[in-house]
Amino acid sequence: MATGTSKQQVGAVERGNRRPSKKFAELADKALDAHGGLLNLWPGAKQTQPWWLEKFVELEAKAQIINEFQAQAIPGLLQTEGYARAVMSAAFPPPVPHDIDEMLNARLERQQILDRDRPPLTLFVVDEGVLRRPASGKSVMREQYKHLMAKAELPYVQLQVLPFDRGVHAAMDGSLVLLTMTHTESLVYAETPGSGQVISDSQIVADCHQRFGALRSLALSPAESLDFIASL
Numbered sequence: 015m016a017t018g019t020s021k022q023q024v025g026a027v028e029r030g031n032r033r034p035s036k037k038f039a040e041l042a043d044k045a046l047d048a049h050g051g052l053l054n055l056w057p058g059a060k061q062t063q064p065w066w067l068e069k070f071v072e073l074e075a076k077a078q079i080i081n082e083f084q085a086q087a088i089p090g091l092l093q094t095e096g097y098a099r100a101v102m103s104a105a106f107p108p109p110v111p112h113d114i115d116e117m118l119n120a121r122l123e124r125q126q127i128l129d130r131d132r133p134p135l136t137l138f139v140v141d142e143g144v145l146r147r148p149a150s151g152k153s154v155m156r157e158q159y160k161h162l163m164a165k166a167e168l169p170y171v172q173l174q175v176l177p178f179d180r181g182v183h184a185a186m187d188g189s190l191v192l193l194t195m196t197h198t199e200s201l202v203y204a205e206t207p208g209s210g211q212v213i214s215d216s217q218i219v220a221d222c223h224q225r226f227g228a229l230r231s232l233a234l235s236p237a238e239s240l241d242f243i244a245s246l
Contacts (some may be wrong), residue, residue: 035176066210068190070203071120073212075127077134081226083176083185085141087149088158091125092138092165092173094107097158099147128171137172139229145175145246159243167241174233175242184228192222 063148074080082089087101102114109117127133148155166173168214176183191203202213202222234242 020083023134038136064209066212070210070212071124073193073195074124074191074201077193077195077203079192080134080136080217081194081223082137082190083139083141083226083229084144084189085185086189087144087147088140088162089138090121091128091136093121093125093163094154094155094158094161095122097149100154104149128165128168130211137224137230139174139176139233142161142175142177142242145243159246160178162243163240164242166236172236174230174236176229176233176238177242180232183232184225190222190226192219192226 041171068098080091084092087093089099090098093101095118099114102109102117128136131162145159151157162173165171190202193201193202200219202219204211206214233239
């Protein structure tokens, strides 16, 4: 083949199961006379986000339902520009300002899925610590609280707060995102320091759905959660 790889390997790249090499992207671009179009789509060509996050963002944009629990920060889809900049600036080693600007633009672009004519149904559970941890100054947090309350009023967004006084819970080992792609396909996305992975194993996905259900039942109701955020 023109790319020097087997049909099986090409199929794995097309399905998103295999990360293409830069050489593959270059050969495929040349073979199809794409004039740099395919090469620009190569994960390594985009420096704003690592390739594993790019893969998740692509799936997130296609999901019908998004269930997300966050224990450390406001979910990316609900962050204000000021809050997102503060979170990105806190990384270590410190990123350069130009990189922060590019990452910020990419995150704000992700949020456009909530403005579509047919947005995904999004259900969020956030730990109380997420809301109490200050990012930058009081004005940034005040803006973030107001933004959360506005988004939570949308018919396809549901936000619940998991307060400290509920004690330990089913996701003490970290945050998680569940993507329902179709009525028969769901995926789990989880991050570790410096990386992230999309999990399709049916048993793990089923366990995470049960875990998220347990978190929702333990959390404040959507109305109670809005009152809690307003009190902050």
